[in-house]
Amino acid sequence: VTCPDGHVTANRACCALFPVVQNLQENLFDGGECGEEAHSALRLSFHDAIGFSLNSNKGGGADGSILLFNATELTFHANGGIDDITSRQFPVFETTGLTPGDFVHLAGAVGTANCPGAPRLQFMFGRPPPIAPAPDLTVPEPTDDVDAILARFADAGFDASEVVALLSSHTIAAADVVDVTIPGTPFDSTVGTFDTQVFLEVLLAGRSFPGNGSQPGEVLSPLAGEMRLQSDFVVSRDSRTACLWQAMVNNQQLMVSSFAAAMAKLQVLGQNVNTMVDCSDVIPEPAPFAGPIKFPASFSMADVEQACASTFPQIQTVAGPAPTVAPVPGS
Numbered sequence: 037v038t039c040p041d042g043h044v045t046a047n048r049a050c051c052a053l054f055p056v057v058q059n060l061q062e063n064l065f066d067g068g069e070c071g072e073e074a075h076s077a078l079r080l081s082f083h084d085a086i087g088f089s090l091n092s093n094k095g096g097g098a099d100g101s102i103l104l105f106n107a108t109e110l111t112f113h114a115n116g117g118i119d120d121i122t123s124r125q126f127p128v129f130e131t132t133g134l135t136p137g138d139f140v141h142l143a144g145a146v147g148t149a150n151c152p153g154a155p156r157l158q159f160m161f162g163r164p165p166p167i168a169p170a171p172d173l174t175v176p177e178p179t180d181d182v183d184a185i186l187a188r189f190a191d192a193g194f195d196a197s198e199v200v201a202l203l204s205s206h207t208i209a210a211a212d213v214v215d216v217t218i219p220g221t222p223f224d225s226t227v228g229t230f231d232t233q234v235f236l237e238v239l240l241a242g243r244s245f246p247g248n249g250s251q252p253g254e255v256l257s258p259l260a261g262e263m264r265l266q267s268d269f270v271v272s273r274d275s276r277t278a279c280l281w282q283a284m285v286n287n288q289q290l291m292v293s294s295f296a297a298a299m300a301k302l303q304v305l306g307q308n309v310n311t312m313v314d315c316s317d318v319i320p321e322p323a324p325f326a327g328p329i330k331f332p333a334s335f336s337m338a339d340v341e342q343a344c345a346s347t348f349p350q351i352q353t354v355a356g357p358a359p360t361v362a363p364v365p366g367s
C-alpha cells in the first residue's frame with residue numbers, strides 16, 4: 037500500500053511507523069548516526085528481551101518492561117549504564133503513541149541500520165504493554181563463565197551458534213561502566229561499522245588494559261584504547277563456540293545473516309507473533325561495508341590465539357604503527 041505521506045509498505049498498519057522512524061533519527065540518533073545512542077539502543081533491546089525463560093517465569097521478554105519499569109530493572113547490576121539510553125528514549129517514546137515494547141525494539145532496529153555493514157533487521161509491530169518488570173539475573177554478565185552464559189541463553193531458547201551470532205553486536209559496542217575511568221571504550225577498532233573486526237580482534241593476544249588496570253569482567257586487550265570483555269574472550273576460546281567464532285572472521289555474509297536471524301527471534305521473545313504485523317520495510321536500508329577486514333597495523337597471524345583447528349582466513353595488515361582506538365564521542 038502507499039501511505040498518505042507517500043511511503044510504500046506491505047501493510048497499511050505500518051504507515052504509522054514512518055514518522056516514528058524519522059522522529060527517532062532526528063531526536064535520538066543525531067540525524068541517523070551509528071553513534072553512542074545507536075549502540076546503546078541495540079544493547080537495550082537485548083537487555084529487555086532476555087528477561088524471558090522457557091522454563092520458569094522470568095519476565096515477558098521483548099515487552100519494553102525495561103523502559104516502563106525502569107525503577108526496578110535499572111537497579112540490576114547487569115543493567116549498569118543502561119540508564120543513559122532509557123532516559124534518552126523516554127521523552128521520545130512519549131511522543132510516539134507506541135507501546136514500550138514496540139518502541140524499544142523499533143529503536144534497536146533503526147539504530148542498528150545506521151551502522152554500515154549491518155543487516156536490515158526484521159521489525160514485527162504489535163507488542164502489548166508490559167505487565168511487570170523482569171526479575172534480576174536474566175542478563176548475562178562479563179564475569180560469567182561459558183557454562184553460565186550458554187545456560188542462560190538456552191533457558192531463553194538460544195543455542196551456542198545463536199549466542200555467537202548475537203555477539204556480533206559487540207562490533208558496534210563500547211563500555212562505559214566496566215571501567216568508569218574510560219567511558220566509551222570500544223570493543224574493536226571499527227566501532228562505527230558493523231563488520232567482523234571484533235571477531236578478529238578478540239582472538240589477538242592481549243597486551244594491556246586501556247584504563248585503570250584490570251576491572252571485573254575485563255581481560256587484557258591487544259590495542260591501546262580498546263576494551264576486551266572476559267565473556268567475549270572465553271566464548272571465543274571455548275571448544276563449544278570457538279569454531280563458530282572463528283568462522284565469523286572476515287565472513288560478513290555469515291555474520292549478518294546469522295545475526296539477523298537470531299535478532300528476529302530475540303526481538304519477539306515472549307510475544308505472540310500471530311497478532312503482529314511484519315513492518316520490516318519501515319527500517320532504513322543500511323549502507324554496505326565493502327571489506328575485507330584487516331589486522332590492525334603491526335598485527336598479523338602471529339598474534340592470533342587460534343582456538344579452532346579449521347583453516348584461518350588470509351587477512352592483510354593495515355600499514356603503519358599500532359593504532360590507539362579512540363573513545364566513542366558522547367559517552
Ligand code: HEM
Pocket residue numbers: 072075076078079082116117176177178179185202203205206208209210211212213214215253265267
Ligand atoms: C554473553 C553475553 C553478553 C555479555 C556478558 C555482554 C556484556 C556487555 C558489557 C559488559 C557491555 C559494556 C557495558 C558498559 O560498560 O557500558 C556491553 C555492551 C554492549 N552490548 Fe553486550 N553483552 C552480551 C551480549 C550482548 C548481546 C546479545 C547484544 C545484542 C544483541 C549486546 C549488545 C551490546 C551493545 C550494542 C553494547 C554497547 C553499548 C554502547 O556502546 O553503548 N550484548 N555488553
Ligand SMILES: *[C@@H]1O[C@H](CO)[C@@H](O)[C@H](O)[C@H]1NC(C)=O
Pocket residue numbers: 103104106107110119120121122123126
Ligand atoms: C524512568 O521512567 C520515568 C517515567 O516513569 C522517566 O520519567 C524517567 O526518565 C526514566 N528514567 C530512566 C533513567 O530511564
Ligand SMILES: *[C@@H]1O[C@H](CO)[C@@H](O)[C@H](O)[C@H]1NC(C)=O
Pocket residue numbers: 216217248249250251
Ligand atoms: C581503580 O581501580 C582500583 C582497583 O580496581 C579501584 O580500587 C579504584 O577505585 C579505581 N579508581 C578509580 C578512579 O576508579
